[in-house]
Amino acid sequence: MEFKQEVEHVQCLIIGSGPAGYTAAIYAARADMKPVVYTGIVPGGQLTQTTEVDNFPGYPKGITGPVMMEELREQAERFGTSVRFGYVTKVDFTGDVHRVEIDGTVQVTADTVIIATGATAKWLGLESEQKYNGFGVSACAVCDGFFFKNQEVAIVGAGDTAAEEATYLAKLCSKVHMLVRRDEFRASKAMVHRVMNTPNIEVHYNTEAKEILGDGQVVTGVRVLNNKDQSEKDLEVTGFFVAIGHKPNTELFTGILDMDETGYLITKPDSTATNIPGVFACGDVQDNVFRQAITAAGTGCMAALEAERYLAAKESGE
Numbered sequence: 001m002e003f004k005q006e007v008e009h010v011q012c013l014i015i016g017s018g019p020a021g022y023t024a025a026i027y028a029a030r031a032d033m034k035p036v037v038y039t040g041i042v043p044g045g046q047l048t049q050t051t052e053v054d055n056f057p058g059y060p061k062g063i064t065g066p067v068m069m070e071e072l073r074e075q076a077e078r079f080g081t082s083v084r085f086g087y088v089t090k091v092d093f094t095g096d097v098h099r100v101e102i103d104g105t106v107q108v109t110a111d112t113v114i115i116a117t118g119a120t121a122k123w124l125g126l127e128s129e130q131k132y133n134g135f136g137v138s139a140c141a142v143c144d145g146f147f148f149k150n151q152e153v154a155i156v157g158a159g160d161t162a163a164e165e166a167t168y169l170a171k172l173c174s175k176v177h178m179l180v181r182r183d184e185f186r187a188s189k190a191m192v193h194r195v196m197n198t199p200n201i202e203v204h205y206n207t208e209a210k211e212i213l214g215d216g217q218v219v220t221g222v223r224v225l226n227n228k229d230q231s232e233k234d235l236e237v238t239g240f241f242v243a244i245g246h247k248p249n250t251e252l253f254t255g256i257l258d259m260d261e262t263g264y265l266i267t268k269p270d271s272t273a274t275n276i277p278g279v280f281a282c283g284d285v286q287d288n289v290f291r292q293a294i295t296a297a298g299t300g301c302m303a304a305l306e307a308e309r310y311l312a313a314k315e316s317g318e
Contacts, residue, residue: 009109010036012307013100015088016116016249018045019293020283022072023300024114024307029079031308033112037076038086038102040249044069045118046284047293054146056293068293093256093276111314112278112307115257115265116300117249119284119291123242124156128212136219137212137240141165142292145172148239154179154222156209157243163191165243167198176201177235179224181208212240248285257281264288272303278314280306 012028014021017039028035042048047065054062063071073083090101097109121139123129129137138144141155145168154177155166162178163185169176178195183205185192195201206228213221213234221236248263258266258275265281267273272280282303283296 007106007108009097010034011110011311012036012112012114012304013098013108013110014038014114014116015100016040016045016118016283016285017043017073017083018047018069018116018118018283018296019072020118020285020296020300020303021045021114021116022069022076023297024116024282024304025076025081025083025300026072026079027301027304028114028307029076029081031304033304033308033311034080034082035076035114035304036082036084036108036110038084038088040117041087043085044073046121052147053143053293055143088252091252091256093279098276098278111311112280114272114300114303114307115253115274115279115281115285116283116296116303117252117285118296119246119248119264119288121242122245122247124209124244126209126212128214129240129242132212132214132219132240135217136214136238137242139242139246140291141169141241141243144239144241145169148173150174151238152177152236153239153241154209154235154237155241155243157245158182158184159186159243159245160188160191161245162243163187163195165241166201167194169241170198170200173239174200177222177237178203179207179209179222180205181227182206209240246284246288246291248288250285260288262288272299272306278307278310 012033012035014037025035086102089104092099098113100108149172152175153173156179158180166178208225210225211223221234250263265286272282280303282299
């Protein structure tokens with residue numbers, strides 16, 4: 001693999017700038033590892049596209065996603081982290097020192113690399129979906145369900161995640177309309193059973209969301225299409241949840257790091273270590289179960305502590 005001319009060498013390179021990346025930076029900086037963070041295309045990650053964050057400990061009145069990520073960045077910088085806007089375009093983890101190319105032009109070598117590139121929610125691709133994203137449209141029921149207490153909502157999806165999120169919403173909302181594209185679920189029998197035994201979930205089979213309706217500010221309903229008879233109808237809902245999966249941002253590491261069948265990085269049990277010594281992964285890029293800011297931050301802390309131990313062992317010749 002051919003790289004551009006080497007520019008600098010760092011002890012700890014962090015790829016990604018969500019809660020995982022910035023928490024790793026805070027811990028690495030306090031351990032005097034002088035971390036360098038490359039933010040990626042979306043500095044701050046998924047949370048910058050979230051309006052209210054009410055479930056992160058320490059914010060009793062809640063906080064907006066963008067403000068929270070700005071504060072995390074400031075905290076990382078206070079301890080000496082160098083935060084840079086840039087996108088990793090190539091990696092080479094074959095040698096003892098890891099080589100990373102930024103924006104196709106700059107090369108950085110690093111003793112340790114912490115990958116915190118996150119995951120991206122899959123969307124339906126409707127224009128109205130993006131228009132009302134954060135104003136009634138969400139890809140995380142656990143994050144945003146509370147805002148729709150005692151209201152009617154709709155959720156799109158047919159897998160285990162959709163079924164789980166529908167039953168979660170049913171505890172909070174007066175009614176949950178579940179839109180299933182085919183005439184059956186993809187979810188496991190146990191999850192389907194749970195949905196069917198929840199009285200305030202109404203399943204709409206052979207149904208697709210055609211347009212999210214709103215008053216220009218918030219969601220007021222969803223227009224759905226029956227793909228069998230082509231009939232349309234409007235459901236009056238104030239919340240619209242998309243649960244058709246997430247895509248981990250791991251294309252860069254294909255064939256280099258171990259991944260599961262959907263592309264999530266595989267880390268060693270009770271660890272953030274990947275199959276390459278000195279390369280660690282934290283946050284949503286290796287977590288397809290919880291996908292919360294607080295759990296991402298926790299694994300970011302773990303990654304920094306493990307990177308520090310790895311460096312200490314290397315320096316002492318262990």
